Amino acid sequence: MVSSRSVPVPPHPDGVRAKFASARAELSAALIEREDEVDLVLTALVAGEHALLVGPPGCGKSLLLDSVLARTGGSKFALLLTKFTTLEEVTGPVSLRALKEDRYVRVTAGKLPEADFAFLDEVFKGSSAILNCLLKVLNERAPFHG
Numbered sequence: 659m660v661s662s663r664s665v666p667v668p669p670h671p672d673g674v675r676a677k678f679a680s681a682r683a684e685l686s687a688a689l690i691e692r693e694d695e696v697d698l699v700l701t702a703l704v705a706g707e708h709a710l711l712v713g714p715p716g717c718g719k720s721l722l723l724d725s726v727l728a729r730t731g732g733s734k735f736a737l738l739l740t741k742f743t744t745l746e747e748v749t750g751p752v753s754l755r756a757l758k759e760d761r762y763v764r765v766t767a768g769k770l771p772e773a774d775f776a777f778l779d780e781v782f783k784g785s786s787a788i789l790n791c792l793l794k795v796l797n798e799r800a801p802f803h804g
């Protein structure tokens with residue numbers, strides 16, 4: 659919402675609280691015995707922090723994160739990483755137009771650098787190039803230029 663003076667008006671806390679409460683109730687009902695994990699992910703969301711879910715196969719990690727992402731607005735980036743996933747799939751390809759001008763720039767539209775929310779499934783299967791890139795992006799929230 660934007661006021662007449664174009665100063666952004668923050669959403670009313672009661673509305674945000676109600677939205678989170680209903681998302682928490684819906685997620686906890688959809689995922690059996692995952693109340694703690696639901697709270698963890700929603701807390702990370704509120705705090706603007708990262709959440710890492712590690713657990714045995716088929717215990718609902720991807721389902722939880724897919725369900726949370728489905729409830730968020732903004733731009734999203736979701737990718738299932740494998741050892742064959744390339745850096746371009748995460749950060750975008752190098753711009754050929756910029757290269758012709760002797761500049762090394764990535765086309766980041768729709769990729770991780772421009773996402774408000776990202777879900778990197780099976781993140782530890784990524785190559786060392788990808789994990790190194792993610793280290794900087796996740797720890798320092800620095801844009802990736804490599």
Ligand SMILES: Nc1ncnc2c1ncn2[C@@H]1O[C@H](COP(=O)(O)OP(=O)(O)OP(=O)(O)O)[C@@H](O)[C@H]1O
Nearest residue numbers: 688689690691692714715716717718719720721722
């Ligand atoms: N706690 C749960 N409540 C409801 N359904 C569940 C739960 N855990 C798993 N499932 C069901 O199992 C399916 C597989 O779960 P999911 O793919 O999220 O597992 P995962 O933890 O991401 O596994 P992997 O480590 O192999 O990626 C889900 O789509 C869902 O149908």
Ligand SMILES: [Mg+2]
Nearest residue numbers: 719720779780
């Ligand atoms: Mg999974």
